[in-house]
């Protein structure tokens with residue numbers, strides 16, 4: 001798995017406000033892992049991040065399903081991979097140090113998720129914007 005890491009930036013803004021808010025929120029949550037922390041707080045934050053990520057993936061899939069996006073099936077497969085990696089991290093985290101957890105989060109959000117938005121999410125933007133029932137939330 002090789003996904004170069006990057007911080008949130010204008011490069012991954014889609015122009016769809018509800019989607020952009022959720023994407024940004026996940027980067028903000030990921031950034032909160034570095035630095036001081038205790039195991040209980042980190043586990044709580046990790047669980048919240050995983051829940052929020054799942055909500056985002058679900059909302060995105062519902063938006064794309066509602067407008068019959070032709071590449072939804074492929075997109076779902078990638079989201080499934082992300083869900084699996086998040087679950088794996090939650091399982092592994094019990095035996096990890098806080099630094100190791102922060103590192104895995106960065107790998108998932110600043111690595112995988114950033115690249116996903118930049119390429120796979122970016123690919124649906126024109127289709128969504130062109131749709132008469134444009135998704136606004």
Ligand SMILES: [Fe+2]
Pocket residue numbers: 060075079116120121
């Ligand atoms: Fe996506």
Ligand SMILES: [Fe+2]
Pocket residue numbers: 023056060117121
């Ligand atoms: Fe997304």
